[in-house]
Structure formats: structure tokens, C-alpha cells
Amino acid sequence: MADDEQQWKIPPNVQELAAAGRDELPSRYVVPHHDRPTSGVASDDPIPVVDISRLSSGAADEAAKLRSALQNWGLFLAVGHGIEPALLGEMMAVTTNFFNLPLEEKQKYTNLVGGKKEHQLQGYGGDMILSESQVLDWSDRFYLIVEPEPRRLYDLWPTQPPSFGDILHRYSTRCRELAEGVLREVAKVVGLREEGCLVDMLDENAVTYVRLNLYPRCPRPEEVLGFRPHSDASVLTVVLNNAAGLQVLRDGEWYDVPVVPGALVVNLGDTVEVVSNGLLKSPVHKVVANSESKRVSVAAFYTADPEREVEPAPELVSEEKPRRYGKMKNSDYIRKLHESLARRERAIDRVKI
Numbered sequence: 413m414a415d416d417e418q419q420w421k422i423p424p425n426v427q428e429l430a431a432a433g434r435d436e437l438p439s440r441y442v443v444p445h446h447d448r449p450t451s452g453v454a455s456d457d458p459i460p461v462v463d464i465s466r467l468s469s470g471a472a473d474e475a476a477k478l479r480s481a482l483q484n485w486g487l488f489l490a491v492g493h494g495i496e497p498a499l500l501g502e503m504m505a506v507t508t509n510f511f512n513l514p515l516e517e518k519q520k521y522t523n524l525v526g527g528k529k530e531h532q533l534q535g536y537g538g539d540m541i542l543s544e545s546q547v548l549d550w551s552d553r554f555y556l557i558v559e560p561e562p563r564r565l566y567d568l569w570p571t572q573p574p575s576f577g578d579i580l581h582r583y584s585t586r587c588r589e590l591a592e593g594v595l596r597e598v599a600k601v602v603g604l605r606e607e608g609c610l611v612d613m614l615d616e617n618a619v620t621y622v623r624l625n626l627y628p629r630c631p632r633p634e635e636v637l638g639f640r641p642h643s644d645a646s647v648l649t650v651v652l653n654n655a656a657g658l659q660v661l662r663d664g665e666w667y668d669v670p671v672v673p674g675a676l677v678v679n680l681g682d683t684v685e686v687v688s689n690g691l692l693k694s695p696v697h698k699v700v701a702n703s704e705s706k707r708v709s710v711a712a713f714y715t716a717d718p719e720r721e722v723e724p725a726p727e728l729v730s731e732e733k734p735r736r737y738g739k740m741k742n743s744d745y746i747r748k749l750h751e752s753l754a755r756r757e758r759a760i761d762r763v764k765i
């Protein structure tokens with residue numbers, strides 16, 4: 413194939429597009445009318461803010477709050493998580509600094525193999541593009557495997573500032589502790605026989621992916637999405653962000669996820685939905701753009717061992733509660749997630765019975 417064909421496979425850089433200050437958006441970013449963002453609905457049952465320190469000291473009302481958050485939203489805001497505000501600040505700062513680097517510098521970490529059109533998961537850039545007509549998200553991303561350590565591709569780890577790697581390592585380790593504590597509670601909520609069975613999925617072969625997201629300001633936020641509707645292929649996801657924009661779907665309506673200083677967003681991933689045989693749902697969420705300022709977020713995805721076969725826990729399947737999901741190898745599932753994202757489909761629909 414001639415080299416100038418399939419140029420569309422190389423996504424434009426959204427930050428550069430935004431900086432060019434044009435009022436018209438390239439048509440590749442304009443989402444169909446039925447998918448356009450709306451302002452989030454205010455709920456009578458607000459998204460809970462859960463104090464993890466009270467949870468760990470056995471407070472029954474906090475456990476009830478978490479239970480209701482998991483059952484009604486699949487997502488909550490964690491405070492009292494014990495992660496030092498300075499570390500959260502540093503993680504946000506190195507992320508923002510990375511995106512502020514000149515384009516040539518950032519492109520040293522490109523997710524296009526050999527700088528060409530083949531897309532690899534890790535690195536800096538945009539979505540995998542499967543077709544010329546694919547509508548693109550108004551964001552740039554940087555995706556890295558952080559754990560297990562031998563799987564790190566250090567060539568893709570920014571060297572500026574020199575502390576980047578250390579901060580990312582410490583941040584994802586601390587968020588993993590938060591994830592583990594939450595997963596023990598999740599196992600209790602769904603009535604799994606082994607309280608540790610979800611935590612055990614984050615074993616030494618489990619993969620932690622971190623995605624740094626930049627949502628540049630957009631002159632026409634009503635026509636684009638910062639991140640299309642999706643659910644995560646993780647067991648659990650922890651998100652740090654600096655501004656409003658995240659929305660979660662509940663009963664057909666989109667709700668704004670509030671921004672609480674120092675809080676982390678915690679959401680269930682598809683693995684929990686499958687293992688719990690649908691007792692808990694992996695929430696569909698998206699990010700809307702805005703015309704005022706850029707938004708930065710850091711999502712840490714705690715995923716199971718790629719070789720693990722994920723399926724409903726046997727004790728949650730019975731005659732009254734028939735099995736609702738098939739079995740799939742986790743690495744196959746994650747690959748399907750990225751294809752599904754490109755097609756605006758949900759990966760979990762592929763394992764539903």
C-alpha cells in the first residue's frame with residue numbers, strides 16, 4: 413500500500429487543533445446528534461462521597477453508603493483515602509507538564525509504531541482508528557503499563573521532569589491500596605464466598621494501566637465529546653481530575669460527577685460486573701468538553717492477569733439467578749474493549765448471554 417494512503421489512521425493532535433483557535437471544528441470530531449452532550453441532571457440521590465478512613469475503622473453507616481453507591485451508581489468519590497495531597501498534586505503537575513511540552517518532544521513517545529499508522533496501546537496519541545468515518549474524541553492521551561514492573565516499556569516513560577517515573581510509581585501503588593480496600597467491600601456487598609477473591613485478581617500478573625488524559629478547551633463543546641460513552645475493562649478504576657466534565661449514565665440519564673478537592677473517583681469495571689453475574693454494574697461514563705479551560709485527568713485501571721479466564725462466580729449463579737455472562741480470557745476482553753471503543757459499542761455486550 414502506498415505510504416500516503418490511509419493517512420486518516422493518524423489522528424490529529426487535539427491540543428494543536430485547539431491552539432490554532434479556529435472556530436470551525438474538523439468534521440471528524442463532530443458527534444451525531446443523538447450522541448451530543450447535554451448538561452448533567454442533578455440527582456435527588458447524589459453521587460456519594462465515601463470516607464475510606466471511616467470505612468476501615470468499621471463505621472456501619474459508611475459501609476451502607478458505599479453499598480448504596482455501588483448498587484445505584486457503580487461509582488463514588490473517595491475521601492479519607494490516606495493518599496497524601498502532595499502526591500496527588502505532584503501527579504497532576506507532572507501530567508500537566510507533560511502535555512505542555514512541545515509537540516516534537518511528546519511525539520518521542522508516540523503510540524504509532526515506528527511513527528507510522530499502526531497503533532499500539534502504550535504511548536502518546538489518540539484512539540486506535542479503525543475506519544475513516546470514525547468520530548474522534550476531543551482529547552489527547554498517554555497510556556502506560558505500570559505493573560507488573562517487568563512489563564514497563566521504559567522507552568515510553570517521559571524523562572522530563574526526571575521525577576515523572578517515581579511519582580507515577582508511587583501514585584499507582586497508593587491508588588492500588590485504595591482499590592484493594594474497596595474490592596474487599598465489593599466482595600461483601602455481592603456475597604462472594606471468599607472476601608479476598610476480587611483483591612486476589614490484582615495478583616503479581618495483574619496489569620495496571622495508567623492513562624493520562626488531556627481535554628483541551630473546545631470552541632464548540634456542544635458538538636464534541638472529550639471521551640465517548642464507555643465502561644472500563646478493569647476490575648476497578650481510580651481517577652484523579654482537576655475539573656468538572658465527567659458524567660455517568662443511570663437509568664437513561666447523564667449525571668455530572670462532582671469535583672471535590674482531594675477526592676478520587678472510584679468506579680467498578682466490567683470484570684466486577686461479570687464476576688458478580690450482573691449484581692453490580694460497571695457504569696457507563698463519558699467526558700464532556702468545555703469552552704472555558706482545559707481539563708486533565710489520570711485514570712489508573714487495575715485489571716486482572718491477562719491469562720485469567722473471567723466468568724461469573726459459581727456461588728452467584730443458580731436456577732433463580734441464571735448465568736448472564738460467558739467466560740472470556742482477560743487479554744481477549746481488553747483487546748475487544750479497544751475495538752469496541754472505536755466502534756462506539758460496549759465490550760461487555762459481547763460476553764452477555
Ligand SMILES: O=C(O)CCC(=O)C(=O)O
Pocket residue numbers: 623625639644651653658697699708709710711
Ligand atoms: O477523564 C476522566 O475523568 C475519565 C476518563 C476515563 O473514563 C478513562 O480514561 O477511561
Ligand SMILES: [Fe+2]
Pocket residue numbers: 642643644697711
Ligand atoms: Fe473510563
